[in-house]
Amino acid sequence: MTELTDRYLFAATRTLPATQREELSRDLAERIADTIEARVDSGASTPETAERDALVELGHPAALAASYSDRPLVLIGxxxxxxxxxxxxxxxxxxxxxxxxxxxxxxxxxxxxxxxxxxxxxxxxxxxxxxxxxxxxxxxxxxxxxxxxxxxxxxxxxxxxxxxxxxxxxxxPHRRSDLIASLVWLAIAAGFLVWQQFGIVWIGGERSSVPLLDPALWSFWLPYLFLLIALEAAFAVWIYRRxxxxxxxxxxxxxxxxxxxxxxxxxxxxxxxxxxxxxxxxxxxxxxxxxxxxxxxxxxxxxxxxxxxxxxxxxxxxxxxxxxxxxxxxxxxxxxxx
Structure with missing residues (x-):
């Protein structure tokens, strides 16, 4: 066993509990020795490179240790x-x-x-x-x-x-009726935004021309609401189709x-x-x-x-x-x- 193998064994076992460290170190040393011997006998590696090639074949020591100890290397598997x-x-x-x-x-x-x-x-x-x-x-x-x-x-x-x-x-099965109901209510909402501008307040039994919403909102926010109504209508069609x-x-x-x-x-x-x-x-x-x-x-x-x-x-x-x-x-x- 050379220093390179010792370093690999240390890296593979240092994060394990003490009760598993010795057993894994022994098993890994035997596996490395068998891999080196097999690579030399098969001609896959020369005696000088067999040890390094065997360690490369085994892969990252932390991943190997995780597979031995059944500890996943993912946050949520x-x-x-x-x-x-x-x-x-x-x-x-x-x-x-x-x-x-x-x-x-x-x-x-x-x-x-x-x-x-x-x-x-x-x-x-x-x-x-x-x-x-x-x-x-x-x-x-x-x-x-x-x-x-x-x-x-x-x-x-x-x-x-x-x-x-x-x-x-x-x-x-009733998506079409849902679509129709949604579009009707959206049309009512759009109509209300226009109608309220002409007054919805009754004074002395007669409707006054006082608007409910501030007319200044027509500069941006009321058109914005009309845009939302249009997007809601498109969304209702999307739901109907998909x-x-x-x-x-x-x-x-x-x-x-x-x-x-x-x-x-x-x-x-x-x-x-x-x-x-x-x-x-x-x-x-x-x-x-x-x-x-x-x-x-x-x-x-x-x-x-x-x-x-x-x-x-x-x-x-x-x-x-x-x-x-x-x-x-x-x-x-x-x-x-x-």
Whole structure:
């Protein structure tokens, strides 16, 4: 045994527990000697190069040690990767949004101004990063210290052929009616944005010309809302043609955020409703009533947007037909849902 082999044995065994170190060192020394002898006898190497060639054939000592000790050299291997991915996507789909919404609502209640939006987004991002870190850490520990049950990926996920997705038309036979309903409601919303400009306030039994939304919003924000309505219509057609998927669900989350964040910001800044409309209703409200209505308005915008976003994520989970976890949309037999 030369110094080169000694160095290889040291590199291969230094990270192992003491109880395994001696046994692996002995087995490796015998394997190296046999490989050297075999290479020389076969003529694959000369006596001078046989040792180095044998070590090259054995490969990186850390990888060899990992194979002996059954310690994977990956953070999360294939056995747990799909479970980790599905759980992480599911948790990231709503927990950061809920945290951001709750933060925004609390800041509005405490009298916060425009900084509400930035603070809520920052909290949502922080929660998302922590969530990804801790979920990944837990699965990395499971991967590292798995006792080895011999189960494969299918056993770990509890996968069966019954969990295969249905064909689109069989899975959602009423997609056309969903599309029609969505387009009708979007048309109503677009019509309302135009109609409100001509006044929706009744004074003395007659409609006044006082607009609900501030006419100054026509410079940008009302056209922006019309653009969102057009994007929502295109999205509804996409769902009709392709059905729900995780990509569609994430686009739905983005569209809801694109609506809720500017509306709340404009409301908090006092730029959403027209001054004429506020002047008409404020004499009929005291400070407590204004505060309650403000909180209810913000909560309603966040609640409706969050509900629609989560509903899309649940539909994506159901549509994928790969449920392996206990959450709405799971179709795994062990969850008791079909």
């Amino acid at each position: 294939p056995k747990y990767f799909l479970t980790w991915k599905r759980l992480l996507i599911f948790l990231e789909s709503f927990i950061p949004a809920i945290a951001a919404g709750a933060s925004a609502l609390g800041l509005v209640i405490s009298g916060g101004g425009w900084e509400v939006i930035g603070s809520a987004i920052g909290i949502g991002i922080t929660v998302a990063v922590h969530l990804a870190f801790w979920v990944t850490l837990v699965f990395a520990m499971i991967e590292r210290y798995d006792t080895g049950t011999g189960k494969g990926v299918d056993d770990t996920l509890g996968w069966t052929p019954e969990q295969l997705p249905q064909l689109p038309e069989l899975r959602r 059905d729900w998927s995780w990509a569609a669900a994430l686009v739905n989350v983005a569209l809801n955020a694109a609506f809720a964040i500017p509306v709340i910001w404009l409301f908090v800044e006092g730029r959403l409703f027209s001054p004429e409309f506020l002047a008409l209703i404020e004499p009929h409200l005291d400070a407590d009533a204004e505060w309650v209505l403000s909180v209810l308005f913000v909560a309603a915008v966040i609640g409706v947007s969050a509900w629609d976003a989560i509903d899309g994520l649940i539909k994506a989970a159901r549509g994928g037909g790969r449920g392996t976890l206990d959450f709405p949309g799971n179709r795994s037999p062990r969850s008791g849902r079909a």
